[in-house]
Amino acid sequence: MSGPKVVRVVTREELVAGGESLLRRLDAALTEWERACSSVGVSPADQKASKDRRNALDQMLRADRFAEFGKAALAEIDFLDADAGHRRERAAQARAQERARLHTGKELARVLLRQIAPDAPERGELQRAAAGELGLKDLDAVLARARQTLFQPATPQLSADQQALAARLAGGEKTEDFEVWRGKQAVSSRGLEALMGHISELELLGQAGRASELQQEVLAAAAIPEDAVREMRFDSLVNSLKRAKEDAVALEKLRRRAAFLGTELARHREGTEVQQTLQAAARGGISELQAAVTAGEQRLAELKATQVADARRRAVLDGLQQLGYQVHEELSTATSAGGQLVVRNPASTGYGVAITAGAGMERLQMRTVAFDANRDSSGDIPAEQRWCDDFGALKGALKAQGSEVIVERAEGVGAFPLKLLSTSTEIESPRGTIAPRQALKK
Incomplete structure (x- = not known):
């Protein structure tokens, strides 16, 4: 335990x-x-x-x-x-x-x-090619024909001297x-x-x-x-x-x-203003759009964090209510920015459970607390043990809903003295309790 x-x-x-x-x-x-x-x-x-x-x-x-x-x-x-x-x-x-x-x-x-010779039949096609009037397929065909005409192999019947003379007469080299x-x-x-x-x-x-x-x-x-x-x-x-x-x-x-x-x-209803700013920035320069996107993503993250915190809050408090716990109205101050609340089971006289929430309700610290300074301290460990059993039941109830409770750190029962809360915070009547969906809110 x-x-x-x-x-x-x-x-x-x-x-x-x-x-x-x-x-x-x-x-x-x-x-x-x-x-x-x-x-x-x-x-x-x-x-x-x-x-x-x-x-x-x-x-x-x-x-x-x-x-x-x-x-x-x-x-x-x-x-x-x-x-x-x-x-x-x-x-x-x-x-x-x-x-x-x-x-x-x-x-x-x-x-x-x-x-090419001025009267060569390929001249007209080459002029169109040089002017960029031909597509790639036609261009390749024209160039192939022109190159074949200009650079065909020397005629075998001509002697070496005749071939050299023909080359010089044709413009040379x-x-x-x-x-x-x-x-x-x-x-x-x-x-x-x-x-x-x-x-x-x-x-x-x-x-x-x-x-x-x-x-x-x-x-x-x-x-x-x-x-x-x-x-x-x-x-x-x-x-x-x-x-x-x-x-x-x-x-x-x-x-x-x-x-x-x-x-x-x-x-998100709360995102309308940011959305309008984003739309206006889209018509501007890249730096303006970048600034608007950065601000918009930050605002969206905040809105999602609030939703997530609300979901976690509801899940935990609904689970506790199913186990018979009550939430004290004066201490239901935990919000998405953090806070604390105290719950107790009427069957456990003089003891309760303090739940301290971090930002976004991402992590919760849970510990048994006492309400009476003059109590018999021999009941402290049994109170912690009862909460340990209830915590196991809470995990099971949340798991049945598709949620998960992950214990990141736990101390042994009796490792620390119970924290004492003022007797003025103890629940004395149904008026001192509120519905779980209202607890842990601003």
């Missing part, structure tokens, strides 16, 4: 409320995943699988598997966020490759136009010039593709305007003829694009937090 003890109470009500809040957060993450994937492509099978996982988690919550649900739901939220990011990156890379190939193809068309250009362009294209990847991600993150501005800077840098200067400019643009992408991702996450916070605050 144990005497004074510190316990933690976890009610089914708070477990259900926390689980439902997490489920709403999962639903918001799933909606965002579907929205993000709609612009990059997602298979019906993947969509069905994600909804099936969500529904399975819902069933887990309904079965009161709270701990298992919490762990699995958080893992699913993380997965959806990461999967959306991976899909966005792959889609951005595909766009970047296409854009880089289009840009390189245009530049190649311009090189070939300078080398064209194949060498082209190969040198192509080698340089391959290096430049890799850098261009990486930059285009960042730009494509910005577009997919809803930053089309900023992406367009940076793309113009990238194309201007790609046109710089000096290799060293061009690469330095590319390096500078990489840093600018990374910062822009990081800012876009942070803003997107902040907006999602704000949206979810708004829906959660709407569930």
